[in-house]
Every structure is written in C-alpha cells, then in structure tokens.
Amino acid sequence: MSEEQEVVTVVKAPVYLKYNFTAGAAPARFLAQIKKGVLTGQRCPKCSAVYVPPRGSCGGCGVATEEEVVLSNKATVQSFTIVYIPIPNNPIQPPYIIANVVPDGANVSFIHLMSECVNEDVHIGARVEAVWKPKEEWAFAMDNIRYYRPIDEPNVPVDQIGKLPVTGLEG
Amino acid sequence: MKEIAIVGFQQSDSVSDAGAVNEVEMIMPVLSRVFQQVGINNAQDVGFVCSGSCDYLQGAAFAFVAGVDALGAVPPIKESHVEMDAAWALYESILKIRMGHADSALIYGFGKSSPGELPIVMSQQLDPYYLAPLWVDSISLAALQARLMLDQGLITEGDMAEVVSRSRRNAMNNPHAQLAGDVAPDDVLAQEMYLSPLRKADICPVSDGASAMIIATVEKAKEWGMPYAIISGIDHCIETHNLGMRDLTDSVSTRTAAKRAGMDAGKVDVAELYAPFSHQEIILTRALGLADDTLINPSGGVLAGNLMMASGLSRIGEVFNRIVSGEVQCGIAHATSGPCLQHNLVTVLEKA
Numbered sequence A: 001m002s003e004e005q006e007v008v009t010v011v012k013a014p015v016y017l018k019y020n021f022t023a024g025a026a027p028a029r030f031l032a033q034i035k036k037g038v039l040t041g042q043r044c045p046k047c048s049a050v051y052v053p054p055r056g057s058c059g060g061c062g063v064a065t066e067e068e069v070v071l072s073n074k075a076t077v078q079s080f081t082i083v084y085i086p087i088p089n090n091p092i093q094p095p096y097i098i099a100n101v102v103p104d105g106a107n108v109s110f111i112h113l114m115s116e117c118v119n120e121d122v123h124i125g126a127r128v129e130a131v132w133k134p135k136e137e138w139a140f141a142m143d144n145i146r147y148y149r150p151i152d153e154p155n156v157p158v159d160q161i162g163k164l165p166v167t168g169l170e171g
Numbered sequence B: 001m002k003e004i005a006i007v008g009f010q011q012s013d014s015v016s017d018a019g020a021v022n023e024v025e026m027i028m029p030v031l032s033r034v035f036q037q038v039g040i041n042n043a044q045d046v047g048f049v050c051s052g053s054c055d056y057l058q059g060a061a062f063a064f065v066a067g068v069d070a071l072g073a074v075p076p077i078k079e080s081h082v083e084m085d086a087a088w089a090l091y092e093s094i095l096k097i098r099m100g101h102a103d104s105a106l107i108y109g110f111g112k113s114s115p116g117e118l119p120i121v122m123s124q125q126l127d128p129y130y131l132a133p134l135w136v137d138s139i140s141l142a143a144l145q146a147r148l149m150l151d152q153g154l155i156t157e158g159d160m161a162e163v164v165s166r167s168r169r170n171a172m173n174n175p176h177a178q179l180a181g182d183v184a185p186d187d188v189l190a191q192e193m194y195l196s197p198l199r200k201a202d203i204c205p206v207s208d209g210a211s212a213m214i215i216a217t218v219e220k221a222k223e224w225g226m227p228y229a230i231i232s233g234i235d236h237c238i239e240t241h242n243l244g245m246r247d248l249t250d251s252v253s254t255r256t257a258a259k260r261a262g263m264d265a266g267k268v269d270v271a272e273l274y275a276p277f278s279h280q281e282i283i284l285t286r287a288l289g290l291a292d293d294t295l296i297n298p299s300g301g302v303l304a305g306n307l308m309m310a311s312g313l314s315r316i317g318e319v320f321n322r323i324v325s326g327e328v329q330c331g332i333a334h335a336t337s338g339p340c341l342q343h344n345l346v347t348v349l350e351k352a
C-alpha cells in the first residue's frame, strides 16, 4: 500500500431501547409483600418445596407455585464468602460478607449481605436474622432487608439447612 | 434415516399485551397442554428439549434461561436454545434425533414483544457497523421491499389488500387469532397509509404468546399411541445481510430450502407461510410455485397474530393440526427470520 491507512479501533453506536418492564405475576406478589415488610415464599403443589424469592414455577417440577407462604425473619447461613476487593460503585467497603441464607420455612436460599458480625466467625449453619430498613424506606425491593446479622441460637446441622419449618430450630 | 413424526402441538392465544406475566408464566400453560396432549408428565419424558426466543424482545437478559424453570429440569435434562424462531429449534431437534441422541423432543418458542418497540428492537439485528446505528426499523425495510415490487409492476396495492382480507376472514376460524373479521379488500384500501406503501393492515400485529411441539421417532410415536404426522423434509437457507445485494422481490433462499426439503409443488394441500407483511406472502407463494388449489394460510397466518420466535413453529403446528384432523393429506410450512425474508426454513409434512 502506498498510503498509510488510519486504523479504526472504535465505532461508536450506543444502543438505547425502552421497555415497559413487568416483573411477572409471582414476583409481583412477592414484591407487594416485601414492600409491606413481609418476606414470602411460594410452595410447589407437587414437591412442597418453598421458593424465595419466587419466580412463578418450581424449577424442579416445572409447575406453577400458587400458594403463598409467610417466612420467618430468622434464617440459616448455607454458604458465604468474604469479599476483599472493592467493587466499583458499590458503597460497601470491603472486607464484607455475602451469604446464601435460607429463611425458616423456605427450602431454597438467596444471596444477601451480612453485617454486625466478626467476619472470621461466620460459618455454615450459623443462625441469622434480617435487619430491615426503616419502614419509610420500604420499596418493591430485596434490599428492604438491609442485611442479616448473627443471633444467639445453636448451629443448624448441615443436613438440616433448608429444611427448618417457619417456627425455626425448635419448631 | 429415522422417520420423524409430530405428535403434539399447542399454542397460546395471540394477544397484544399478555400483561404482568414473565416468560415462565407464559410458557408453562402451553407446555402443560402439550404434555397432556401426548400423555406425558413433563420434559423428563422426552429425550431432548430445544427452545427459541430472543431476550431483546422483552428486554430481560437471559429470559431463555428463566424459561427452563418451566420444564421440570430435576434431574437434569438435555436442553438447548436458539436465539431464533423455534422452527429452528425444531430443526436442531430433528438433527439430534437423526443422530440417534434422542428418540423424542420438546420444542417451544415464546415471545413477549409488547414491552418494547418491536420494529425498533428489530433494527438491532442488522449489520452493527453500517445499518444498526441508523436504527432502520423492520417496517421501513419491508416498505422498501413492497415499493420495489409495486414499481416493477409485480404486485398492486389491490393484491396486497386481497392477502389481508383473506387473512382476516380465515382468522375468524382460528380461536387463537388476534386480528380477525369479515374485512373486504376495499375496506383495507380505504385505510390511510402508515409507512408508504404499507397500511397498518399490511403489517402483522405485535403479539405476546408461546407455542410448543412434541416430536418423536415413528416407533416412539406409535408407543405413545397418539395421532401423528410425518416430517418428510426440512431445510433452511440464508441470504446475505447486505440488503443491497439481494433481489428483494424474490425469495431465492425459500425456493432453495423447499427444493432441498423435497417439496413437490404439485402435492401441497395446505401451505402455512410466515409472511409478516402482506406483500411477502405473494413473494413466498411465487417463490414456492404453489398451485392455485393450495390452501394458503388457512389459520390467517401471522397477519392475524405474530408470536415472535414462535410463529415459525406455529406454522408447522397449524399444518400438523390439519393433517391429523384429516382435513388434508400433506402440506408445507415456512418460517422466516431476518429483515425482508432473509433466512427461510421450509418443512414438508405428510399424513402418516
């Protein structure tokens, strides 16, 4: 080639698409409850598993989860990790804990934050409870629960995690 | 080669807005109906599952993964997905069965197009450097195509109105149709222009819904004991994405796919064609060389309701329904994808 060709390394073509998003019927029921400060799950009519947060079906059976179940504020740590790296735009300063917690009455865990704890003391089977934001701040959002904190209750044996009734360990 | 049969087909109503349902909630009712039709419990009872959907439609990332929650995938199942119409999921499933990896398959397609601006969303399937940044919408491209045909004298606006009229009237017998009615061609021509030379009636509506199909080897179909139809051929062909290089007044890829699928134009009782715009039905009818006595789009076609990512599969399902009801002996179904009929799939079906 006789002439030097300019190398094109960037073509700017931003994409903006607008959607009227809907959460779905089952998530809408869950979100309406959590706005009122109530954590709910939905039970599978076939295998009785209680899902939280519900997505509309039992993924195991492939059937709709219709029955609403009120869950406890108490939960069990199913697994956890300590995050040491800062995540851009995340106001939480490391090191902090994210944990899989199973609320009493549910059979499936979800991921949330832990706080008011000594990170090194957190362990699988630990009992925790939800700390909610002030009522005025409740929205259609999972972070109405600000985080989970440890409570003084005996550990749940590993094979019992995710199997506690809504009344908890003693129930 | 293993003979493959369609054993079940179900579709949801085509609606302009399915409301506050997510993908799982939209799919589950259709799946439970098709399981019931064949007499099986869930996806555990078939050898393979393949779906067709596009996350751009509802703007929910990985919606197709959420869709798996409708299947009952515990213990794990063999599953796949195409970011295309589920007619191509059927194609993948047929290959899977022919290779001996499964004896049966569930195929489903779903689309919730109402949350977005569909013609604009579709602009993002175009060439990302030159065309997508211009936001050329799918209706404008079809209008260019119709204009070419009109100005070359290949069709008249009256011909297009005839297609719309026949669709609306046929759809009166289709309980799932979104648009149906005793509409005369003159009623269509009396409508104002929307995107010249297209009137709103020339354009398929935006629809939400899903459809599902179960196929199997003939041996397995006999074991299930349900009426079935044979898929005697299927093939697909694609043309260049560069619209300027294509003859938009013809559909060479449809003709080639039909030939390779073994279609015999003299032996087509019914043809269900995926023509999202009235003039495209004429292009397809001509490309396929369909005879005058072939019943075209007796369901009303997609002008009566267009479930993105499911309509192609539904065309095949409509032909299946007519064969197992004894109404016809054989038929073809066509599915399309891409702007101006870029990518086309033809399925040939016969009575068992």
Ligand SMILES: [Zn+2]
Residues within 6 Å of the ligand: A044, A045, A046, A047, A048, A049, A058, A059, A060, A061, A062
């Ligand atoms: Zn279940």
